[in-house]
Amino acid sequence: MKKFLLYVFLGLAILAGILAYVLYSEGAFQTYEPTKESDLKPFMKCEAGKCAAGKCAAGNK
Incomplete structure (x- = not known):
């Protein structure tokens, strides 16, 4: 046994x-380090709903 x-x-x-x-x-x-919110580009913040309406439209073309 x-x-x-x-x-x-x-x-x-x-x-x-x-x-x-x-x-x-x-x-x-x-392990992967998560992306910090400050590293996101402005248009990504707008798509995620982080900006007020109209604030990001001037910077995105």
């Missing part, structure tokens, strides 16, 4: 290692 549990544990550890490697190589563990 001890050998069976040892082999099951080793098999699961190998499968977990392979899965972790595949996920890492695909970029699943990369």
